[in-house]
Amino acid sequence: MNRHRARIAAALILGISVLAAAGCGDAPAPPSTGQGDYTAPPLPANADLTPPSTASGTAETECADPTASLRPSTAAQGPNLDAVRARGRLVVGLDPGSNLFSFRDPITGTLAGFDVDIAAEIARDLLGDPGLVEYRILGSADREKALQDHTVDVVVKTMTITCDRREHVDFSTTYLMAHQRVLALRDSGIGSMADLAGKRVCTVGGTTSLDRLHRIQPQAAIMTVPTWADCLVVLQQRQVDAVSTDDAVLAGLVEQDIYAEVTGPPLSDEPYGVGIPKGNDDMVRFVNATLQRLRSDGTWDRLYRQWLEHALGPTPEPPEPIYRD
Ligand code: GLU
Numbered sequence: 001m002n003r004h005r006a007r008i009a010a011a012l013i014l015g016i017s018v019l020a021a022a023g024c025g026d027a028p029a030p031p032s033t034g035q036g037d038y039t040a041p042p043l044p045a046n047a048d049l050t051p052p053s054t055a056s057g058t059a060e061t062e063c064a065d066p067t068a069s070l071r072p073s074t075a076a077q078g079p080n081l082d083a084v085r086a087r088g089r090l091v092v093g094l095d096p097g098s099n100l101f102s103f104r105d106p107i108t109g110t111l112a113g114f115d116v117d118i119a120a121e122i123a124r125d126l127l128g129d130p131g132l133v134e135y136r137i138l139g140s141a142d143r144e145k146a147l148q149d150h151t152v153d154v155v156v157k158t159m160t161i162t163c164d165r166r167e168h169v170d171f172s173t174t175y176l177m178a179h180q181r182v183l184a185l186r187d188s189g190i191g192s193m194a195d196l197a198g199k200r201v202c203t204v205g206g207t208t209s210l211d212r213l214h215r216i217q218p219q220a221a222i223m224t225v226p227t228w229a230d231c232l233v234v235l236q237q238r239q240v241d242a243v244s245t246d247d248a249v250l251a252g253l254v255e256q257d258i259y260a261e262v263t264g265p266p267l268s269d270e271p272y273g274v275g276i277p278k279g280n281d282d283m284v285r286f287v288n289a290t291l292q293r294l295r296s297d298g299t300w301d302r303l304y305r306q307w308l309e310h311a312l313g314p315t316p317e318p319p320e321p322i323y324r325d
Pocket of ligand 1: 140157159160204208209245270
């Protein structure tokens, strides 16, 4: 049902862009990309353009397998779990601008998507009701701070588990494996990261996507914006030539624009984990127990089929959990 609504929303957006491109008449011709000739502002709020640099970005922090997490426990004992029960709501950080993962259902206005449903399953196990969730809207750049400040219990927002982030926050086991790629308009001639030298690329600040872009293609000018939806807007407005982030996120953008396509090879593994404040081991073990239930009772398959299969291809096996104790 939700997926159906997401498609209605995508079709509406698509219809508007088709009509606009076609002058409300004939079949639309693919619009010209006009690389190097960018539309002037207005840009989305807080957009920022960094010129190409000669430096190739900072090296990635190294550690033992960052996806190894604590063994699941359904004991449901511990101060952080007790605090959520006393409050009666699980406070979840996510954003409303990630189609397929967390976006507003156009009919009900409520948040929907794969990440929203993962959060609801944690609330179901902890509080007995998947609806007992309170959302805190976070940009990608705000996720770690929200966990460090304890303004959220968990973050469920296409968040890659990395060694660097592990220094500040904890993570569940991997609940989805994504891969960074490039999104461009179909007639753009952009087929890989190499083609982005001298071009403008959009990504979101505070992400692994931005770090990798700096490392792999320092000769690109990088526009950072607050949300992935903003990246689609600046691509459609011809203010950038491409967008680069996880294939899972890009698939959500492709659904909203018939002229966009994901191109080039995968550039990285992006294991998504539920972000949890550092030291909240009771919560880590509890969330890992929920994820284990989702993998084994068919819920993970159902959610993948509902939200992602039509955009990313046949439902794979859920990621195998790796435990470190
Ligand atoms: N997975 C990437 C990250 O965690 C990008 C996705 C996002 O920020 O929403 O940085």
